[in-house]
Amino acid sequence: WNEIIELFRAGMPLRKHRCRFKSYERCFKASEAVDCLHELLGSNQNFGPEVTRNQTVKLLKKFLKNHVIEDIKGRWGKEDFQDDGHLYRFPPSSPLKPYPKKRSYGKEVIKFPDWNEPKAGASQEHIPVKSVTMNSEMWYKRHSIAIGEVPACKLVFRRELTQTNIEEIWKSMTLSHLQKVLGLDSLDEVLDTKLVNSKHIFQNVYNVNKQGIVTLEDKSKELPHWILSAMKCLANWPSFSDLKQPTYSGFERDVFTTIVDYFGQMKEPLLTFHFFDIFVSVLGLLQNHSKAIEALQISCLLLPPENRKRLQLLVRMMARISFNKDLPPLSESVKTRTLMVQAFSRCILCSKDEMDLDELLAAKLVSFLMDNYQEILSVPSSLKSSIEEHVIHLQRVQIKYAGADTDTTFLPPSFCHQISTDEFEHQRATGSQEPLAALLEEIAMNKEISVKDKKKKLKQFQKSYPEVYKVRFPTPETEAVLFPEKTKQKPPLLTWALKKPFQPFHRTRSFRM
Numbered sequence: 340w341n342e343i344i345e346l347f348r349a350g351m352p353l354r355k356h357r358c359r360f361k362s363y364e365r366c367f368k369a370s371e372a373v374d375c376l377h378e379l380l381g382s383n384q385n386f387g388p389e390v391t392r393n394q395t396v397k398l399l400k401k402f403l404k405n406h407v408i409e410d411i412k413g414r415w416g417k418e419d420f421q422d423d424g425h426l427y428r429f430p431p432s433s434p435l436k437p438y439p440k441k442r443s444y445g446k447e448v449i450k451f452p453d454w455n456e457p458k459a460g461a462s463q464e465h466i467p468v469k470s471v472t473m474n475s476e477m478w479y480k481r482h483s484i485a486i487g488e489v490p491a492c493k494l495v496f497r498r499e500l501t502q503t504n505i506e507e508i509w510k511s512m513t514l515s516h517l518q519k520v521l522g523l524d525s526l527d528e529v530l531d532t533k534l535v536n537s538k539h540i541f542q543n544v545y546n547v548n549k550q551g552i553v554t555l556e557d558k559s560k561e562l563p564h565w566i567l568s569a570m571k572c573l574a575n576w577p578s579f580s581d582l583k584q585p586t587y588s589g590f591e592r593d594v595f596t597t598i599v600d601y602f603g604q605m606k607e608p609l610l611t612f613h614f615f616d617i618f619v620s621v622l623g624l625l626q627n628h629s630k631a632i633e634a635l636q637i638s639c640l641l642l643p644p645e646n647r648k649r650l651q652l653l654v655r656m657m658a659r660i661s662f663n664k665d666l667p668p669l670s671e672s673v674k675t676r677t678l679m680v681q682a683f684s685r686c687i688l689c690s691k692d693e694m695d696l697d698e699l700l701a702a703k704l705v706s707f708l709m710d711n712y713q714e715i716l717s718v719p720s721s722l723k724s725s726i727e728e729h730v731i732h733l734q735r736v737q738i739k740y741a742g743a744d745t746d747t748t749f750l751p752p753s754f755c756h757q758i759s760t761d762e763f764e765h766q767r768a769t770g771s772q773e774p775l776a777a778l779l780e781e782i783a784m785n786k787e788i789s790v791k792d793k794k795k796k797l798k799q800f801q802k803s804y805p806e807v808y809k810v811r812f813p814t815p816e817t818e819a820v821l822f823p824e825k826t827k828q829k830p831p832l833l834t835w836a837l838k839k840p841f842q843p844f845h846r847t848r849s850f851r852m
Contacts, residue, residue, distance in 0.1 A: 344407055363428070377395040506538055526617075529616040631707070676709075
């Protein structure tokens with residue numbers, strides 16, 4: 340929207356015109372505006388030569404309604420623009436619309452499901468903790484100087500993930516990856532994530548046939564047999580030996596009209612009203628072919644399975660018809676490819692409420708879908724493998740506190756379940772007090788380390804486990820017992836001087852000049 344307005348304002352010639360014996364400066368005729376904008380849209384990479392003059396007039400009507408232009412008397416707000424000689428001008432105020440800013444991704448992470456969170460009131464006293472005796476040297480090596488940085492992870496043992504758990508993982512990681520590809524700080528700008536059904540994503544990935552087409556569990560949602568036969572007829576023309584239709588003159592056009600009428604009567608487009616904004620946002624990535632493919636791959640996984648299957652069959656038919664030189668022309672005036680876009684773009688993508696550039700945006704997206712349908716409507720292998728590996732990892736991983744097992748390898752913190760500070764302090768104080776108390780006693784009684792090192796280690800232990808430390812050393816006096824002060828002998832000369840009685844000062848001859 341903003342790009343076309345800027346190009347139109349910059350490229351539209353303005354000059355003096357006369358109307359009813361009066362001159363008007365810096366204005367233009369309606370027909371001149373149609374000529375200029377039609378040329379701009381045809382040469383723009385986001386629209387292309389497929390834009391018709393009639394579509395250009397519709398867009399200028401939107402411009403007049405939204406005060407991008409006004410007539411010479413300053414009137415606007417209605418879609419009464421016609422391709423004639425009426426005079427129009429640009430308003431002094433800016434007609435550009437604000438749009439969400441795209442910054443670097445990663446500032447907001449899609450929250451993973453909390454299936455490992457214990458229910459309210461649940462006790463973890465039954466969880467066994469392996470007591471391991473560690474000497475002071477092993478403990479010191481496992482803790483840095485900043486010993487307070489103890490991993491805030493609770494004990495998570497191997498468990499079975501339910502089907503619901505796995506589906507929620509698919510939803511979380513799919514949306515997170517989509518946000519990354521689109522380069523958005525948050526998907527809230529273009530998508531209500533509550534409307535995304537995790538079961539749909541899972542079914543679109545795994546319930547497919549050898550050709551990658553979705554297989555539906557509910558057979559009542561399949562396309563009618565006669566529509567499938569009609570689509571196969573045109574998609575495989577003239578090789579449809581298994582279908583015994585008559586071949587009278589104009590037969591293929593009648594079949595095409597039947598298909599167009601069926602998809603045209605749908606109450607909602609195949610990409611659904613809910614996902615309109617997410618698919619429109621992908622149009623900004625079309626210059627980066629690989630990113631646009633990836634974004635559309637992920638976005639199409641969000642669709643209901645019946646919509647995804649219909650989209651797969653329809654776009655495949657459209658692409659085959661467009662490149663089939665043996666198929667007779669389906670229209671006398673319009674090329675076959677343009678006809679495919681015009682006939683089916685609205686049943687694939689449109690908004691619930693009429694929006695500016697709605698028709699042109701749908702035509703652009705459908706054209707890209709036709710050219711790349713085999714990649715776009717397949718399951719992205721990299722996303723699938725990463726999610727499957729993550730699921731396997733969750734089923735086998737075991738996270739423990741440092742010191743709970745000497746051969747434990749800590750996993751990346753991204754897979755830890757975050758807990759509150761109070762909960763962590765409680766777990767740290769009560770989870771393994773006996774091994775920690777034994778370790779503290781060993782440090783305190785170790786006579787092989789220097790006093791300086793012993794004080795250093797005790798101080799580090801006190802910072803990390805103050806409750807355990809306080810049990811062993813409840814008062815400063817109990818701690819001071821470990822470090823008895825050595826009595827220092829005073830120099831003999833000083834002792835002698837202090838024992839002498841005080842004597843007054845006497846002036847002597849040595850002070851005289």
